[in-house]
Amino acid sequence: MxxxxxxxxxxxxxxxxxxxxxxxxxxxxxxxxxxxxGHLLISMRRAQVQQxxxxxxxxxxxxxxxxxxxGGAIGDTINPPIAMTTIGGDTTMTVWIDYNGNGRRxxxxxDRQIAYRYRSAPNYEVWYYPDLTTAPGxxxxxxxxxxxxxxxxxxxxxxxxxxxxxxxxxxxxxxxWDPDGNPDACGSPKNPSIRLFSRxxxxxxxxx
Numbered sequence: 605m606x607x608x609x610x611x612x613x614x615x616x617x618x619x620x621x622x623x624x625x626x627x628x629x630x631x632x633x634x635x636x637x638x639x640x641x642g643h644l645l646i647s648m649r650r651a652q653v654q655q656x657x658x659x660x661x662x663x664x665x666x667x668x669x670x671x672x673x674x675g676g677a678i679g680d681t682i683n684p685p686i687a688m689t690t691i692g693g694d695t696t697m698t699v700w701i702d703y704n705g706n707g708r709r710x711x712x713x714x715d716r717q718i719a720y721r722y723r724s725a726p727n728y729e730v731w732y733y734p735d736l737t738t739a740p741g742x743x744x745x746x747x748x749x750x751x752x753x754x755x756x757x758x759x760x761x762x763x764x765x766x767x768x769x770x771x772x773x774x775x776x777x778x779x780x781w782d783p784d785g786n787p788d789a790c791g792s793p794k795n796p797s798i799r800l801f802s803r804x805x806x807x808x809x810x811x812x
Contacts, residue, residue, distance in 0.1 A: 649781045650796040656750040657779035657800045660730055663746055667699060667718055668773055668804045675702025677773070678709045680810040686773060696721040698736060702808050712737045724753055728783040752778040752790060752797065771809040776801045 670676030677699050679685030685700045696719050700709065703716045716737035723729045728751055731743045780790040780797035788795035 646793060646796060650798070653750055653779045653781050653796055654798045656747050657777050657798050660747055660751065660777055660779075661775065661800050661802045663732065664720060664773075664775060665802065665804050667701070668806055670702065670705075670808065675705045675707065676808050677806045678702035678707075678715060678808045680709065683709050685806065685809050691719065691721050694721050694723055707808060722751065722753075725784065728752070747779075750779045750781065750783065752780045752783045771806045773804040773806060774802070775804065 668677045677685040679700050683700070687698050689696050689698055698717050698719045701716055701718055702709075704710065704714050709715060716735055717733075719733040719736045721731040721733065721743070723731060728747075728749045729745050730747045730751055732746045733740065733743045735742065776799065778790075778797060778799040780795060782788065782795050783790060785795070791797045
């Protein structure tokens with residue numbers, strides 16, 4: 605008997621079936637990898653957006669409340685502690701700070717203003733001026749191109765309330781991975797966003 609009769613080989617049909625099964629397996633793994641990567645990317649974007657908004661709200665809160673180095677927002681109904689204005693055409697929130705920490709509103713430079721300036725498209729940043737009174741040209745960029753335009757647009761712009769029971773600053777900030785919204789709208793799965801609201805108590809502000 606010829607030894608060739610004991611050899612086995614794949615038929616064309618078996619080869620095609622094997623290739624099809626292999627393609628399905630490879631395609632399934634590729635889809636799983638793409639799905640996991642997409643969710644990881646979205647989660648990373650959402651985390652960074654939340655970090656930007658949280659940092660900005662926290663920064664404003666610390667300025668308003670004050671620290672061991674200097675007091676917080678200072679003023680009353682006659683001398684408002686907070687004002688919405690513009691710098692270079694950009695919406696800006698200015699805050700009078702109890703710079704010398706004596707608990708009362710004094711004329712500058714004893715007490716000074718700080719400012720938060722919103723730089724719109726294409727920046728989408730917030731600039732912080734730590735001493736607008738004596739060093740108006742000095743600022744820090746405290747966010748990274750994630751703050752949406754409603755930072756300075758009514759009804760989301762910062763507002764403050766002076767009354768006997770609550771001297772507060774109410775602020776709402778929206779951050780978006782791509783504030784431009786092109787091609788994916790802000791808040792869509794590929795372009796996550798977050799909106800934070802905070803009511804900040806101003807301990808050095810008088811309603812009288």
